[in-house]
Amino acid sequence: MLVRLNPENPQPRVIKQIVEVVQKGGVIAYPTDTIYGLGCDIFNQKAIKKIYQIKQRDARKPFSFVCADIADVTNYAQVSNFAFKIMKRHLPGPYTFVLRATRTVPELLTTKQKTVGIRIPASPIALNIVRELGHPLVTTSVNLAGSNPIVDPEDIFDELGAMLELVVDGGITHGEPSTIISLLDDCPEVLRVGSGPVDWLENL
DSSP: OOEEEEEEEOOOHHHHHHHHHTTTTTOOOOOOSSSHHHHHEEOOHHHHHHHHHHHHHHTSOOOOOEEESHHHHHTTEEEEEEEHHHHHHHHHEEEEEEEEEEEOOGEEEEEEEEEEEOOOOOHHHHHHHHHTTTEEEEEEESOTTSSOOOOOHHHHHHHHHHSSSSSOOOOOOOOOOEEEOOOGGGGGEEEESSSOOHHHHHHH
């Protein structure tokens, strides 16, 4: 199913319908402020495993997830004062920050080092879904392992629709993933350059 939403002012009624699909264990494709993500409830192992199958991805590479705000992040990651200041300045935005996980995070979403990647995208659609759901949503780019992200929701529906419960159409995205920055031990390290600029790191 393909559902269209206003990317700036998503209709609450439709957001509730999307969340109902997620609550029932569904896997969805949804827009962020960077590219489209595949998403599901972070507490549904079956749905997470389904995303691994869809992406043909190595199970040793955990997915990131979307939180509603920084207060929400503290439930799932250890946020130092240093990390809090950086995140407050740059989120919502096109960044994934790597932090140490709390015990709340399912094992499927943590690395061997017990770290997690967390996003708060500047996307009303993504944030409204997470707020309505009441806890984070898994996020990983809509593409098969090793291939480019699919940026047009119509193409996502054509190529992956049979494997998804829902495709949320919020328009075409620009096709560059988030910038990934590790904040472990209060030592920022750029792990991947993407949509978010990194020149501000020089002034820390």
